[in-house]
Amino acid sequence: MQVPPFSLSQQLADLGPELDEAALRVLRSGQYIGGTEIQSFETAFAAVVGTAHAVGCNSGTDALILALRALGIGAGDEVITASFSFFATAEAISAVGATPVFVDVDPRTYLIDLNQITAAITPSTKALIPVHLFGRPVDMTRFMAIAKDHNLVVVEDCAQATGASWNGRPVGSWGDIGCFSFFPTKNLGAAGDAGAVTCHDAALAQRMRELAVHGMPRRYLHTELGYNSRLDAMQAAVLNVKLPRLNQWVERRRQIAQRYREGLQDVPGLLIPDSSAGNGDGWNQFVVRVTVCPADISSNANHPPSEFGLPSSHCRDWLKQSLQEKGVSTIIYYPIPIHCQPAYANQHQGTRLPVTEQLCSEVLSLPIFPELSSEQQEQVIAVLRSLLIQTAPLDSQTCSVAA
The missing domain is CATH 3.90.1150.10 (Aspartate Aminotransferase, domain 1)
Incomplete structure (x- = not known):
């Protein structure tokens, strides 16, 4: 018997009729960007994470970039995170012009070593990124206490941790912003690249929403340089089928x-x-x-x-x-x-x-x-x-x- 590391075969067989119906609904609607599928997913996902807001985007990588941009992180700033992670964690920091500063991880949990963070903080440090690697939550009680003591913003990298929690509170609801990936192999996977950011602050959510559509608060008005990073309706439809499971x-x-x-x-x-x-x-x-x-x-x-x-x-x-x-x-x-x-x-x-x-x-x-x-x-x-x-x-x- 062959045992794969991951397989979608059974999931697709179980959900096939619902996924087919959802996909056809989007195709027949003619609305492939924006619309009710996006709105439904954002509302439902925010409820699952326990935040007031969720904004869909193109990928988990884009989620990190949007979060850092929305928090004003840029050139001259340092962001502390772990080196034992997927490359996108640091890549997003560099993409906004900031500098990633790496600290080691705990050999038992593989997660960022909380005892090493304070020593890495400098006057240039503006943010911390805890990586909930492999779906295992960082001790967010201690982590947020460190951030508060040093007046630092927190961007949670939840790319591998949808559905995880720390002390009963979902990841993505602890920091200033949570960043999620819905790559097909994740706990909640789309049919391609997809992601989302979550937060409690309405102004932050709106800024990230605008950044994801070319820095555009309303049609053809561009107040800053943004990105083309929208969650499309087909991916949202797939996620709407899967989220209840x-x-x-x-x-x-x-x-x-x-x-x-x-x-x-x-x-x-x-x-x-x-x-x-x-x-x-x-x-x-x-x-x-x-x-x-x-x-x-x-x-x-x-x-x-x-x-x-x-x-x-x-x-x-x-x-x-x-x-x-x-x-x-x-x-x-x-x-x-x-x-x-x-x-x-x-x-x-x-x-x-x-x-x-x-x-x-x-x-x-x-x-x-x-x-x-x-x-x-x-x-x-x-x-x-x-x-x-x-x-x-x-x-x-x-x-x-x-x-």
């Missing part, structure tokens, strides 16, 4: 994550994530750390660093290939941290984030999506156990692990 899909992801924890907790050299203290994980990915190799790999003393001087990823790469050969597909999020990317080679030369760099050599995302069957998951667990328990004793085969 979000809670049950997230709950199913939590059940899958719990089964992984139960089935893999005693596997040597495999570090598995615990549930967050806030108990509101969205589990867009279930990411483990691979720290043990078979003897014939780990006994080789010559393991040169990988590209960009990062630690060798031979343990993780061996496991990924071995799983693939046995029908289990996995994904690596992310092999190169943002501060080591060529695009930031000059700006962040010399930056060292040891935990982030170590994670990038060890992390592996196991199959997780609501329609993953119990049989498929049991196959993943059985194959992992057979590979690691039988071939990788813990005596001298352990790779270095960030403390």
Whole structure:
């Protein structure tokens, strides 16, 4: 049996008639930009997030850019965030002319290390971006306290965390603005690129709405340079069909994550994530750390660093290939941290984030999506156990692990 890392096949089969009807409704309406589909989705999504306003846009990347622009972040400003994230987190900061400042992450949660933020704050720091990576919420109680103490605005990167919450409060409702992606693989996925921003402030919502349509408060009046970043009606129609299922899909992801924890907790050299203290994980990915190799790999003393001087990823790469050969597909999020990317080679030369760099050599995302069957998951667990328990004793085969 082949186990994909993600699949929409069953979801499309289950929702096919509703999606067909929604798509045809849009096509027959002749209104493909704006209209009732957009309005319905924005109202419903704001209610789910717990904010007064939601504004649809073209993508999660655009959501970050719109948020930073609306908050007045630009040239000369610094924005603190994590380097262990998708590139768009930092790219959006640079796109508005500001400078991303990276701090390391917690090796247990993979989320921004709250103990390192204060030391990174300078007179140029204007904003903080917590990344709810893999659908796991940052401790927003502590995070917002840091922001308040230093008078900084907060833009939540919720791209992978739709449906997640911290202490019962949805992500995207804590900071000044929440930024969401509806890329097809997300917890709430469209049929292409789509995104949204959420906030409590009406003026902020209006500014982002105008920025998304060329800085235009009314037709053919342009008060500032903006973007062409509208959520189109077809994507909104798809999201309107899917949104009512979000809670049950997230709950199913939590059940899958719990089964992984139960089935893999005693596997040597495999570090598995615990549930967050806030108990509101969205589990867009279930990411483990691979720290043990078979003897014939780990006994080789010559393991040169990988590209960009990062630690060798031979343990993780061996496991990924071995799983693939046995029908289990996995994904690596992310092999190169943002501060080591060529695009930031000059700006962040010399930056060292040891935990982030170590994670990038060890992390592996196991199959997780609501329609993953119990049989498929049991196959993943059985194959992992057979590979690691039988071939990788813990005596001298352990790779270095960030403390």
